Amino acid sequence: MARISSLNVLLTTTGKDYLAEQYGxxxxxxxxxxxxQQLKNKNLSGDPEAxxxxxxxxxxxxxxxxxTARAAGKGAxxxxxxxxxxxxxxxxxxxxxxxxDVSLYGVDAFVEREAANAEKSMTRELERxxxxxxxxxxxxxxxxxxxxxxxxxxxxQSVETVQNDFVDGVERDMIAVVCAPATYxxxxxxxxxxxxGGAHGESFGxxxxxxxxxxxxxxxxxxxxxxxxxxxxxxxxxxxxxxxRVPLSxxxxxxxxxxxxxxxxxxxxxxxxxxxxxxxxxx
Numbered sequence: 001m002a003r004i005s006s007l008n009v010l011l012t013t014t015g016k017d018y019l020a021e022q023y024g025x026x027x028x029x030x031x032x033x034x035x036x037q038q039l040k041n042k043n044l045s046g047d048p049e050a051x052x053x054x055x056x057x058x059x060x061x062x063x064x065x066x067x068t069a070r071a072a073g074k075g076a077x078x079x080x081x082x083x084x085x086x087x088x089x090x091x092x093x094x095x096x097x098x099x100x101d102v103s104l105y106g107v108d109a110f111v112e113r114e115a116a117n118a119e120k121s122m123t124r125e126l127e128r129x130x131x132x133x134x135x136x137x138x139x140x141x142x143x144x145x146x147x148x149x150x151x152x153x154x155x156x157q158s159v160e161t162v163q164n165d166f167v168d169g170v171e172r173d174m175i176a177v178v179c180a181p182a183t184y185x186x187x188x189x190x191x192x193x194x195x196x197g198g199a200h201g202e203s204f205g206x207x208x209x210x211x212x213x214x215x216x217x218x219x220x221x222x223x224x225x226x227x228x229x230x231x232x233x234x235x236x237x238x239x240x241x242x243x244x245r246v247p248l249s250x251x252x253x254x255x256x257x258x259x260x261x262x263x264x265x266x267x268x269x270x271x272x273x274x275x276x277x278x279x280x281x282x283x
Contacts, residue, residue: 010097010243010252018108022115023240023256030122035213036130039176041233041265048087048237055233055265057081057166081166085233085263091125093118093256096246111254118256126260127217130234131178133262134227135219138270141226148186149207151273152177155226156210158271170228170269172209179224183273184214221277228269236260 010019031037044053095114141158143151159175179187187207206212210226218225239257246253264270 010254016243019111019243019254020240022111023118026115026119026122026256027238027240029119030126033119033123034126034130035178035215036127036232036234039178039227039229039232040130041230043230044085044233044235048235051088052084052086052261053233053235055083055085055263057083057266083233083263083265085235085261085265087235087237087259087261089129089261090259091122091257093121095254097252097254099250114254122258124217126234126236127215128219129260129262130232131215131218131222131225132276133234133264134225134232134270135222135272135276137264137267138225138227138272139268141271141273143273147190148183149190152187152207152212152224155224155271155273156208159226159228159269162268164268166266167269174229175226176211176213176229177207177224177226178213178215178218180218180222180274181214181216183223184212187212219276221275222272223274225273226271228266231264231266231269232262233265234260234262 010016041055044055046053097110101110139158141155143154145151145154155177156172156175160170160172162170237259243252243254245251
């Protein structure tokens with residue numbers, strides 16, 4: 001697209017199309033870059049416009065002796081545990097574009113820069129909220145092993161061996177571990193010692209069949225969180241942009257609004273290694 005040089009063009013069809021294109025990319029990039037996007041529960045029902053969605057957990061079925069349903073005149077009722085996820089966090093990113101900014105950057109360059117900033121801001125907000133919810137409502141993990149690899153294996157098994165009315169063990173390819181940098185680094189050092197002195201690269205993707213991530217957005221005091229995929233829901237509703245002139249000025253306001261909610265829907269499948277010292281979720 002040719003450079004948009006006029007401030008006023010933001011209020012034209014061409015300008016609005018360009019803004020929509022850029023802010024649409026922001027939403028896509030945030031979802032691509034978030035670790036939480038890969039782990040969160042996406043099986044939600046309801047209308048987000050109503051302010052909430054619902055996740056459902058179905059209890060395991062059990063076998064009965066042949067003829068049980070015939071004698072009772074009916075089969076066993078399906079046991080369902082509904083979990084309501086409130087979309088109750090309303091956020092905004094509002095930037096004013098002054099004429100001098102246009103002179104320095106051009107409108108398109110300015111919008112691209114602000115779109116990148118918005119992407120980073122939303123990523124921080126969503127990641128912190130997601131992991132804060134997991135850390136607050138997950139089960140406490142206490143390590144008995146002394147080595148980084150031993151602790152990680154114990155943490156994984158805490159999720160893998162869960163058995164209750166809703167779960168009968170969890171496959172390892174459905175589990176993920178998100179580590180604070182220090183914990184990830186300790187495990188990386190273990191790999192450096194046992195795998196050709198680190199010849200496999202500066203990072204690793206799995207440990208004993210489980211996906212492993214490093215994140216700076218875990219709450220302070222948390223070393224790692226192991227969870228089954230889908231244990232936390234975080235629906236996000238985005239209004240991509242508005243562009244309007246700021247009254248009595250030669251400036252345009254570019255607005256991005258989004259709302260979200262975070263809810264642990266399977267807290268029995270989340271194990272937390274460490275104790276949170278803060279619950280800050282802001283960007």
